[in-house]
Amino acid sequence: MPDPVSPEEAARHREKMQARKAVQDAEVASKTLEKGLLIVHTGAGKGKSTAAFGLMLRMIGHGRRVAVVQFIKGAWGTGERALFERFGDLVTWHSSGEGFTWEVQDKARDIAAARAGWARVLELLADPGLSLLVLDELNIALRYDYLEIAEVVAALTARRADLHVVVTGRNARPELIEAADLVTEMKAVKHHFAAGVRAQSGIEF
Amino acid sequence: MPDPVSPEEAARHREKMQARKAVQDAEVASKTLEKGLLIVHTGAGKGKSTAAFGLMLRMIGHGRRVAVVQFIKGAWGTGERALFERFGDLVTWHSSGEGFTWEVQDKARDIAAARAGWARVLELLADPGLSLLVLDELNIALRYDYLEIAEVVAALTARRADLHVVVTGRNARPELIEAADLVTEMKAVKHHFAAGVRAQSGIEF
Numbered sequence: 001m002p003d004p005v006s007p008e009e010a011a012r013h014r015e016k017m018q019a020r021k022a023v024q025d026a027e028v029a030s031k032t033l034e035k036g037l038l039i040v041h042t043g044a045g046k047g048k049s050t051a052a053f054g055l056m057l058r059m060i061g062h063g064r065r066v067a068v069v070q071f072i073k074g075a076w077g078t079g080e081r082a083l084f085e086r087f088g089d090l091v092t093w094h095s096s097g098e099g100f101t102w103e104v105q106d107k108a109r110d111i112a113a114a115r116a117g118w119a120r121v122l123e124l125l126a127d128p129g130l131s132l133l134v135l136d137e138l139n140i141a142l143r144y145d146y147l148e149i150a151e152v153v154a155a156l157t158a159r160r161a162d163l164h165v166v167v168t169g170r171n172a173r174p175e176l177i178e179a180a181d182l183v184t185e186m187k188a189v190k191h192h193f194a195a196g197v198r199a200q201s202g203i204e205f
Numbered sequence: 206m207p208d209p210v211s212p213e214e215a216a217r218h219r220e221k222m223q224a225r226k227a228v229q230d231a232e233v234a235s236k237t238l239e240k241g242l243l244i245v246h247t248g249a250g251k252g253k254s255t256a257a258f259g260l261m262l263r264m265i266g267h268g269r270r271v272a273v274v275q276f277i278k279g280a281w282g283t284g285e286r287a288l289f290e291r292f293g294d295l296v297t298w299h300s301s302g303e304g305f306t307w308e309v310q311d312k313a314r315d316i317a318a319a320r321a322g323w324a325r326v327l328e329l330l331a332d333p334g335l336s337l338l339v340l341d342e343l344n345i346a347l348r349y350d351y352l353e354i355a356e357v358v359a360a361l362t363a364r365r366a367d368l369h370v371v372v373t374g375r376n377a378r379p380e381l382i383e384a385a386d387l388v389t390e391m392k393a394v395k396h397h398f399a400a401g402v403r404a405q406s407g408i409e410f
Binding site for chain 2: 004005009010013014017018021027028030031033034035037039040041042043045046047049050051052053054055057058059060061062064080082083086105106107108111131132164177180181182183184185186187188189190191192193195196197198199200201202203205
């Protein structure tokens with residue numbers, strides 16, 4: 001473990017951190033807007049849906065209502081859904097997809113499922129008591145043109161000012177990124193599947 | 206909304222998706238290893254801790270025990286901690302840091318907190334009933350050399366074979382990335398702070 005800190009080093013550290021705190025405080029003071037954010041989690045790496053579900057949990061921790069609409073088969077299974085259901089009325093859940101699209105192999109059914117999900121989104125956008133709406137894997141439905149990007153962006157942009165929305169999925173459309181406030185790309189740096197490790201309970205499902 | 210699907214298009218889609226499913230099934234079949242993963246969430250973007258807490262939730266959903274040690278001040282507040290405490294014995298929580306390092310301005314105290322956290326990690330690594338251990342913001346403690354990277358990597362590498370570990374924080378050390386099974390970089394594509402939007406309850410805290 002590291003050596004003890006000398007008085008000189010402690011003083012240097014204190015000075016550096018005070019300067020950093022001053023910058024940090026000024027930055028925080030300069031940001032005054034409050035608004036519902038349109039958040040996008042995209043990229044080929046892991047964590048897109050998982051981080052969205054983590055945000056749901058944080059919002060629930062504040063006693064506020066959240067909803068999720070899963071397009072295509074969700075990254076989360078029935079076990080996790082049951083877990084969220086413990087929070088009762090704070091969580092609304094709609095599963096629109098019936099499985100990943102290459103499992104279903106029926107485009108008309110996929111489109112019908114995406115549209116049913118979108119109809120549910122429009123209802124939830126009109127719910128005045130909702131704080132956070134997660135549109136899980138909506139990017140996949142948009143990528144396959146199961147829903148029209150212009151219609152989706154228009155509806156999300158017209159939402160009420162204090163509603164946060166998270167959209168997940170690879171290959172986010174440029175129109176959605178343009179409209180978003182916060183976009184994070186989950187980038188795969190290293191993946192255990194490449195080393196022959198299988199999907200495991202508690203990690204992938 | 207998109208036009209209805211013609212029979213020809215439906216057939217093309219089915220064929221394409223069947224081919225994709227075959228590739229997917231072969232890939233899944235080729236992966237046979239099961240092992241506890243060393244997972245790293247790094248990068249300057251959002252979602253590193255949030256995705257780790259999402260994984261905890263998933264693991265809890267399977268009825269398995271998880272633990273988190275927060276180095277430096279955690280990304281999650283007391284509200285979220287209280288939420289996890291609803292799950293009783295399934296969750297063990299240790300907060301090691303007393304605040305971000307530029308708030309504390311006392312290097313010796315920071316080092317002591319990091320070491321106390323690491324001592325707790327060594328205990329948890331020896332707990333045979335644990336399925337997932339989250340080391341939140343450990344990368345920050347390693348970056349400031351509050352803990353020795355060689356000692357940390359050795360202990361994590363020597364863990365029992367079925368224990369999953371998630372390490373979060375910017376600037377992951379190359380030695381840790383080398384030792385990891387799964388590394389995701391959360392990359393900031395677009396951030397609302399740049400547009401003057403402040404940190405808001407339910408999103409940042």
